[in-house]
Amino acid sequence: MTTDTIIQTRGLTKRFGGFAAVNGVDLDVARHSLHALIGPNGAGKTTVFNLVSKFLAPSEGTITYNGQDITREKPAQVARRGMVRSFQISAIFPRMTVAENVRIALQRPTGFSFSFWRGEKVLTALEDRVDELLTSVGLIEWRNRTATELSYGRKRALEFATTLALDPELMLLDEPMAGLGQEDVHRISDLIRQIRPNRTILMVEHNLAVVADLADRITVLARGEVLAEGDYESIAANDAVIEAYIGGDID
């Protein structure tokens, strides 16, 4: 494996009973790329995500992260290594303010070690970091409102802020556009573009316009196997991919 690969799977397989939801998947995610996993319903995308983030144990195969075998590690261990899955673990506390939500994320054991620090200077540094994160996701003027007052799209921006608080090296985004209206899709797309530099993002996303816009590389799954891989142009022109999407045009 080259040092440019941050996460690699070989022969990744997950069987539920006799059914292989994921079957022999080889995935290479290049460092500092945005890699999208797409495929029709039931293709195995969520299962791959659960395997990579260690929420599920594989039946067969290996997973390496920065060259280290993490196949048998627990989710908390891979989180400490810098792999953070958004939207599942970064739950929002609805009655707390927007700023408090980010502060709590910053004080998590896997985040900045603010919890071990003391004194006024430290608290100022913590507040500065909270405001920096809120500014970066466009929520600074909402900092003292309760999270429950935020629109759906802004809640997602807050989830981004709480994920970024952990300073992830690899962000796993699980359908970041799900349930969003067009305006919020643009807002979150801009946000992803903005946080991309120096990070690696692996994203499951159904919105193909977003995938076309953001992804450097795309892996198409169908029936648990890799059907195709490449940039959007090559994927969109691939007959097997078009057929897998029920004969439709994936544009």
Ligand SMILES: Nc1ncnc2c1ncn2[C@@H]1O[C@H](COP(=O)(O)OP(=O)(O)OP(=O)(O)O)[C@@H](O)[C@H]1O
């Ligand atoms: N815990 C489970 N037990 C049994 N079968 C499962 C389980 N989880 C997933 N499956 C099956 O594995 C297959 C792949 O599911 P998965 O959710 O990974 O697909 P997906 O590509 O994420 O689909 P979608 O786009 O609909 O979310 C499906 O046929 C699903 O029914």
